[in-house]
Amino acid sequence: MKTFHNINVPHPFPYQGSKRSIAKYILPYFPFNVRCLIEPFCGAGAVSIAAAAHGLAKRFALNDLNKPLMELWIEILERPELLCDEYERQWLEQYPDRKSYFFKVRDEFNTTHNPHQLLYLLARIVKGSVRYSSDGLFNQSADNRRSGMRPNTMRQNIFGVSALLARKTTISAVDFRKAVKKAENNDLVYMDPPYQGTSFTRDHRYFNGLSYDDFVDVLVLLNEKNISYIISYDGVTGNKNHGKLLPNSLSLRHLHIHAGRSSQATLLGNSHKTIESLYLSSSLVHRLESEKSARKGYEEKVQQELVLI
Numbered sequence: 001m002k003t004f005h006n007i008n009v010p011h012p013f014p015y016q017g018s019k020r021s022i023a024k025y026i027l028p029y030f031p032f033n034v035r036c037l038i039e040p041f042c043g044a045g046a047v048s049i050a051a052a053a054h055g056l057a058k059r060f061a062l063n064d065l066n067k068p069l070m071e072l073w074i075e076i077l078e079r080p081e082l083l084c085d086e087y088e089r090q091w092l093e094q095y096p097d098r099k100s101y102f103f104k105v106r107d108e109f110n111t112t113h114n115p116h117q118l119l120y121l122l123a124r125i126v127k128g129s130v131r132y133s134s135d136g137l138f139n140q141s142a143d144n145r146r147s148g149m150r151p152n153t154m155r156q157n158i159f160g161v162s163a164l165l166a167r168k169t170t171i172s173a174v175d176f177r178k179a180v181k182k183a184e185n186n187d188l189v190y191m192d193p194p195y196q197g198t199s200f201t202r203d204h205r206y207f208n209g210l211s212y213d214d215f216v217d218v219l220v221l222l223n224e225k226n227i228s229y230i231i232s233y234d235g236v237t238g239n240k241n242h243g244k245l246l247p248n249s250l251s252l253r254h255l256h257i258h259a260g261r262s263s264q265a266t267l268l269g270n271s272h273k274t275i276e277s278l279y280l281s282s283s284l285v286h287r288l289e290s291e292k293s294a295r296k297g298y299e300e301k302v303q304q305e306l307v308l309i
């Protein structure tokens with residue numbers, strides 16, 4: 001059986017809704033020999049990064065409807081040196097008036113969509129919570145108590161992510177329906193759509209919303225093609241359930257992960273524990289069952305060995 005040791009997991013930028021802290025509870029449901037891990041709602045790609053750190057997939061396909069975000073991903077993978085230099089330049093330039101510097105970069109970004117500027121904005125905004133106005137302008141404010149990740153730490157993270165994913169990752173910025181079309185039977189699709197609480201109307205926390213029915217339609221198609229997939233879908237915070245469950249007709253296995261403090265609740269001043277829902281497709285469940293004897297002890301090892309940096 002594969003043996004593991006402590007593995008450092010870098011992260012490219014702060015992003016609200018990132019699965020960074022719970023990736024280790026999701027990885028144990030990865031089958032062996034994943035040809036390509038497809039993340040159609042990738043954001044900061046926490047699950048792909050953790051999976052790459054563990055060698056759990058040969059290739060990766062990252063997608064998000066937010067085009068500037070995916071251009072930032074291209075810079076991370078192809079030009080990390082330039083990206084880190086530009087981050088450092090902006091980070092130093094922001095003094096002494098970080099407040100007005102942030103607004104200047106934000107205004108420029110809304111015209112240029114320059115990924116170097118986006119990285120600076122992501123590092124400075126309140127809890128990495130991206131917000132767009134109804135006409136698509138980035139309108140989140142800075143957290144002026146903080147200066148954003150120090151350039152050296154950013155460099156360590158960006159180079160870490162780049163080393164894990166460069167040359168084995170394809171990037172796209174299309175609707176999730178298109179991104180999952182290329183999935184094959186030996187792939188795994190990991191889906192982390194926007195939270196239902198906000199996604200049935202226009203989702204201002206992200207680039208776009210998506211409808212429950214559209215999402216379910218795609219899952220029906222994936223089932224017809226026997227595609228293995230995992231979905232993180234809305235949680236329970238305290239005793240509040242955030243959304244509609246996925247229908248039984250999809251024959252999914254529904255699991256709950258205790259995800260610690262909810263960043264949403266923390267923003268609102270509460271500290272409830274979040275229980276995240278995880279759904280596994282039935283073809284994934286069959287795949288895992290067929291690997292059962294080889295997987296003994298494997299899940300615990302995967303969880304214990306991931307160390308967040």
Ligand SMILES: C[S@@+](CC[C@H](N)C(=O)[O-])C[C@H]1O[C@@H](n2cnc3c(N)ncnc32)[C@H](O)[C@@H]1O
Nearest residue numbers: 017018019041043044045046065175176192206
């Ligand atoms: C919950 S976040 C994903 C966070 C990610 N798992 C991480 O670890 O950072 C959901 C993402 O879905 C994207 N999104 C929203 N609607 C989409 C759509 N129709 N197609 C593709 N991506 C979409 C948003 O831009 C957002 O980045």
